[in-house]
Amino acid sequence: MSDPIFSRFSPCIAPAILAAMKPPADPAPLAQLLAQALRLDPAAIDALYGLEPVYEPEAGEGHAELCTDVEIDCPWCHAPHLLRIDLTAGRAQAYVEDCQVCCRPIAVQLAVDDAGALASLSTDRSD
Ligand SMILES: [Zn+2]
Secondary structure (H helix, E strand, O other): OOOOOHHHOOOOOHHHHHHHOOOOOOOHHHHHHHHHHHHOOHHHHHHHHOOOOOOOHHHOOOOOOOEEEEEEEOOOOOOEEEEEEEOOOOOEEEEEEEOOOOOOEEEEEEEEOOOOOEEEEEEEEOO
């Protein structure tokens, strides 16, 4: 008990702490864990922890756009109207957007395909 750290503990507790700090009698499980950890590649780590794919803007060809702009004619006043479509908001979307010119409601229905591109779009008067 000459260690200054343990001199702060009561003589009854210090031996229990020392016993708990001893290395394990059989180091084999630790060596197995270390070997297992060193074998993990990024795919195995994702499988273990269930990580989501990461969006990488510089990924180049093959990655889907997050949004697209489509010009439509307002079903009320027939003025050209630019729709910004969020391609990540669902495979089938239906919402109402007000015309930028006449402010009347336009019902928008659209579908997004498996590749994340706009598959269909229709607009109508929303009453
Ligand atoms: Zn309009």
